[in-house]
Amino acid sequence: MGRISFATFRLGKQKYGIDISKVREINRSLDLTPVPDALNHVCGLINLRGQIITVFDLNIRFGLPKSDITEKSHNIILKPYRFNSSDDSHEGGDTVGLIVDSIEDVAEVDDSEIEAPPANIGKVDGTFLTGVMKTDNDLVALLNVGEILKQE
């Protein structure tokens, strides 16, 4: 029962949202050092003020063709995420950045307005999503950060 803010962005034409409380910052640090032989969706490492951060290509993670880095591309740096932690502190987890095609704005919704995700949106598997919400003229798919960071 409350309002949640989502940072919204696009991959191709589809609009997505990510719970803003899970985001540390959004920047344009895209000077990636590729990691040979890493998982496909790990597109490299960046140096963020002395911290080395693993960057995912969200498109590849979703099984879509690789993102092209353009002047609109942004890097969404997530707060350190830890699995199976009972407390909310994010100490000790790994910090991950997500490359997205472009950044939109912040949308605020009441959690009752969020609908369950369909099995898939376009070609994206529904397990990567926690739900969808409607804005005036768009459908925004909301990311399931835990699933995205999960390792097979």
Added chain:
Amino acid sequence: MMVGGIDSDKLVNKAISNGILSKEQSKQMTPQEKLDLIFLPGLSTAEKVSEVSGRGVGMDVVKTNIEKLGGHVELDSVLGEGSTVLLRLPLTLAIIPSLIVRVEKQRFAVPQVNIVELVWVRAGEVSKRIEQLGSIDVLRLRGKLLPLVRLADVLRIKMTFVGDETLEPGEERRHRIADRRGGDFENLDQEHRVCDKDRRQNWQNDFNILVLRVGSNQFGIIVDELFETEEIVVKPLSRFIKSCKCFTGATIMGDGQVAMILDAAGISTKAQLSFAEAETENQKREEERLVTASNTAEIRNVLLFENNPEETFAFPVDAITRLESFRISDIKKVGSREYFNLLGKSTPLLRLENQISVRSFPEDSKEAFLLIPKPSYGRAGILASNIVDAVETNVALNQDESESRGVEGSAMLNDKLTVFLDPKELFSEFESFEGRK
């Protein structure tokens, strides 16, 4: 009854019954690989399980924690005798001196502790020094064979090369290391290389090889370029890239870019290097060498170089500290003496033609090498126009009373008359000669 050593067959059976290993896999395993099964989690050969033993945790924990610190564990065991567990830990955990290398567009840091030496194989010598032994490529290094891989192959970095005519990068088409491109590099003469325009292209075909050490094994990796050694701060890898066994960590370079730190052990595993083949071959050659060596008294480890291209000289390797390549224009003259600025110290230059009766250094050379002797021999650097090779030989020298002082004798090496220098005599002669000036 207590019996020392690890029964590797027992380990294999246990692994098979636990479903970790299939029977087929076990047949292909080397004894060492069988022994290394002990590091797998959940494997124990203890028949009785108590609070502390038989849980299959012990060696797994040792390995994980040692590797977390950047070290590695080696196990050697003889059934009925005992086991040796070798733990290797890095000296400092946070800052390690590393050599920075380049492959294609990426830089990597290689910890100095893993590096045995750097070897530079010129394009023209590639087919002579790199051979194929079964499925592996090997480098002939001072009579020993060293398994060799391209780092780009191991890391699956797409290789490009600059086309000879187009100067456009294209995809690499050669598959074997010893394969050469169309050009006739074998007959490329030295003068050709000195010419600035051609040089870069030809140098691209030279091999920079890092000889790395993993435990008691050594192997070579080919990289595109070598940079400096730097002290780097090791940053741990996130769990998303932990699966890449070739890296131990990452570091931030001076320019802010991230570079991966290579793990020698991981690379050798990834490349599936088989040391056994090279080792057997080495042993075979070693035996042959000993047989021939027993016939003659002395084995010499010498560096072959030229002063005048017509004449080859041999200088004992153990009397040399380093080789320096430099431009002739950098030679400073004081009166009739010549000096070269080496790391801030002026080093006298020894021209062989001034000491012994040999042909003089070619006038038109722009570049040359300097053989820097160990300080106990002398402090002058010997001028050389070309470094030929380092070889081990047991030839008998022809000694002649009439030889000038500084020459030990001469012999035929690879169908070339080679003059063997006597460093002690040569330098003492040089110093008294310089003193007279």
